Amino acid sequence: GAVVSQHPSWVICKSGTSVKIECRSLDFQATTMFWYRQFPKQSLMLMATSNEGSKATYEQGVEKDKFLINHASLTLSTLTVTSAHPEDSSFYICSAPGQGESEAFFGQGTRLTVV
């Protein structure tokens, strides 16, 4: 099946710094990718839809200036958490939808800890 690779799998950063997370579709092209956030013992919440060659679409309540999304190619989307704070500590996971009736494919997720 299709593979989505997410990097890094975990990162610890100091408060106030920025962190970039990459999401790559390895064997297929993805014009759209989705970024989710999951707090402990909670379900996945959609943050934004990444669109290749255009601006991302953010869900209500998600700060677009804090969570910068870039989808510069058909196989790569990046999420940058700017000026990270401890409350941004979470599990971030990306997804690329399959074509037609295919299933959605997920990256391995990134555990972000801001200290």
Next chain:
Amino acid sequence: KQEVTQIPAALSVPEGENLVLNCSFTDSAIYNLQWFRQDPGKGLTSLLLIQSSQREQTSGRLNASLDKSSGRSTLYIAASQPGDSATYLCAVRRGGATNKLIFGTGTLLAVQP
């Protein structure tokens, strides 16, 4: 706005028992529904995908059903094993311009040896 709910939130069963996990959604205009498994601190593993035109899908000891008109799906796990212990998530996909997954609240399953 689509809302997806899973019941129960947590479930503990002895090994060998058959069990059913429930997923309900408020908007029946879905493209498909997907069941996932998530181990602690890990990503998602896709289990079964049911298209809106289908009634059920089977894979090994897993069987998922879909009743779109009533907004319900069930995941049936036969002869449960300790290795089945994980969080199970259902997600619905609307398709079209809003081709994104909306996740349920999850069911934490513990299978006791």
